[in-house]
Amino acid sequence: MALSTQPYKGARDFFPEDKRLQKYLFSKLRQTVESFGYEEYDAPILEPLELYLAKSGEEIVNEQTYSFTDRGGREVVIRPEMTPTVSRMVAARRQELGYPLRWYSIPNLWRYERPQRGRLREHWQLNVDMFGVASNAAELEMITIVDAIYKNYDATPDMYTILLNSRPLINDVLLGFLALSEAQAHAVGKLIDRIHKMERNDFIAKVDAVLTPEQRAAEAVEKLLSVLDCQTTQDLPTEVKTKPSVVELEQVLTQLQASGIANARYDASLMRGFDYYTGIVFEVADTHPENNRSMMGGGRYDGLVGLFGVDPVPTVGFGLGDATLANFLELHGLLPALTVETDLYLTTVGEVDAGLVQALAARLRAAGCAVAVDISDRKLGDQLKTASKKGITYCLVVGPEELASQSYSLKNLETGDSQSVSEAELIKQLTKA
């Protein structure tokens, strides 16, 4: 029986045109974050299972990981996220590294889940982290970078909204304003995280089920909804509004405004799924009605590095996935036409000396041109068709006469034009672009 040609379910093959898009996306990401002084790191795709048990959140570890036991009996996981890994690496060199430490990576990550638009089993994610800064200057820089990323793809501020919330503020609401226990707050937090995936009545019923009769009598559900319905921090109930957590968040929003980022706002229902966040959290939402997924997310997690037995390091970081980025750019018409890297398709006619043809190709390559030679010995028409299939613009026709006269016919497959060129003219033509 023949083998299947399909890739593993929920994962993507990258044919050259797909890979070209990925390379374009990644190159822009690298350019932006490196302009802020971030250095790239990487790590193995396999990590020990215990790395994720500590702080990632139950759903991810129990239901969504690709975990297995290796031939040596170790429980391992194909990394579902990069944050535990980068925390491990920083902890390993806690003393030697220079702070503020600015690191980034574009790892591929795996989650076992039902494949859907913008949500795949394998995806790539830009991870940007700053270690060593406890002040909100770190959050400001992170959100500035996020904004710079979208602008570097020529996105305009009306295309996306930067949403902010704060874990301490959420705790002030759940533990203080609603007087929930830690366990109740955790359960309600998970519900808030999924609020946009359920009906309002369903959400209300599920929150209600967590409450004690006393809390119901104290109208905890109504109080929660009064917070979640706030459009700005100014709308928050007075009892909440005066908390330091709210003051901090307002300061960050004000500073973002002052630095020219006008499309950032408070989002009372923004939770971020991971358990490890300890401060301000943020996401970016596409304003296009056809794309309602979060495009990236991040926040402060000051506790992770300390789990490795070293002094804790204050940290702010974010992750930005490739699939949602590509969806965003496509929906807003921001994807450029990408062309094949090959500058010239060298076709041959008649009985040519293969050594001379290859020597010509070698000289063109040495001059900086990317040259594919058609070595199929087919008719010229078939060779030109192949060049056209590959999307290569220029074809050179080389036969015994051309080799003797050192004058070649250069065809432009886009315009249909042909011109006679010397080797020097050819190089000039190909390298001018």
Next chain:
Amino acid sequence: MALSTQPYKGARDFFPEDKRLQKYLFSKLRQTVESFGYEEYDAPILEPLELYLAKSGEEIVNEQTYSFTDRGGREVVIRPEMTPTVSRMVAARRQELGYPLRWYSIPNLWRYERPQRGRLREHWQLNVDMFGVASNAAELEMITIVDAIYKNYDATPDMYTILLNSRPLINDVLLGFLALSEAQAHAVGKLIDRIHKMERNDFIAKVDAVLTPEQRAAEAVEKLLSVLDCQTTQDLPTEVKTKPSVVELEQVLTQLQASGIANARYDASLMRGFDYYTGIVFEVADTHPENNRSMMGGGRYDGLVGLFGVDPVPTVGFGLGDATLANFLELHGLLPALTVETDLYLTTVGEVDAGLVQALAARLRAAGCAVAVDISDRKLGDQLKTASKKGITYCLVVGPEELASQSYSLKNLETGDSQSVSEAELIKQLTKA
């Protein structure tokens, strides 16, 4: 108990200085193969197990794969090599693709084996393949690319040897000259593949154990050794020397010589581990006595694409690993000093307006400079120490006076020099490199 900071056994963390080296290596690889008209593709790291059962060779599938059953009951493997994957992808679009098809990829691959120098559980491997060319023009191009790769790192021909053999020639020896059965030939082939890892007497005894009394009487072991000891195809026994397989190999060697590749030669013991090769095979050996490992390997495998139920496609390809490449360049003193991507470390003194500092950094970035801002609020000396730790050459000192006068002190941490610069002068200085 604290979590371990170690990466998974046999795999590597890439701290920024390690990642910088990898990016340098990969960028040169991409540059070389793209100059020959190859296009990059990629695929998921997980593949169905059956993809490898067909042709990869027993040892790899049975003992060395990272295989497991996913949550949906599928048997999957973290890819140990890329050849089955690329064959699958070509088969999926067999009719639409333009031939000769030139593709490359730099995937990470996993093998469960005892970690040792230049042999890791996770490594990256350049894979270059040409589909659709049955003539030796394909092998010639492949070996030319391999040679160009090493030359692009400034290696000279005395540093490495290109070794060639031929599966049909090996078959002519084992099945014809020695009159072995298919099963015996397979077993002896596996022994030849490991000949450099055992004593000669041990090899002889193991080959002898495979033979029948009649074959022993016909001196099959001595005949085999007379072939394996050949330094050139001219040394081969007359009965073998006249075979088309030898003629083909000699032609390729002659053409390589003619094209200026003088360090290629016949290696009678070169087998290549994979079962799927059908024609000429090749490897590159480092001439440095401290590095006796094969640095890359490839060959013709005309049968793989056809396993997916489509018409077969003649194919030649090779793989070149990152760890052995780095070892080679290091041993021969070919690794350049790589510097951090950050052009400027912006330090602050006194009570500066953070908004003005960030605006200055933003202008420098817009002008093409990579600028990290020290937002730690520490003493200047500590900020400069951090820059030095990160290997950044230039530091800008910005205080309230500098912001007012728009004249800044630019320190060169390598030379210790300081100069007073305007913003325009600073940009000129940083972008001139």
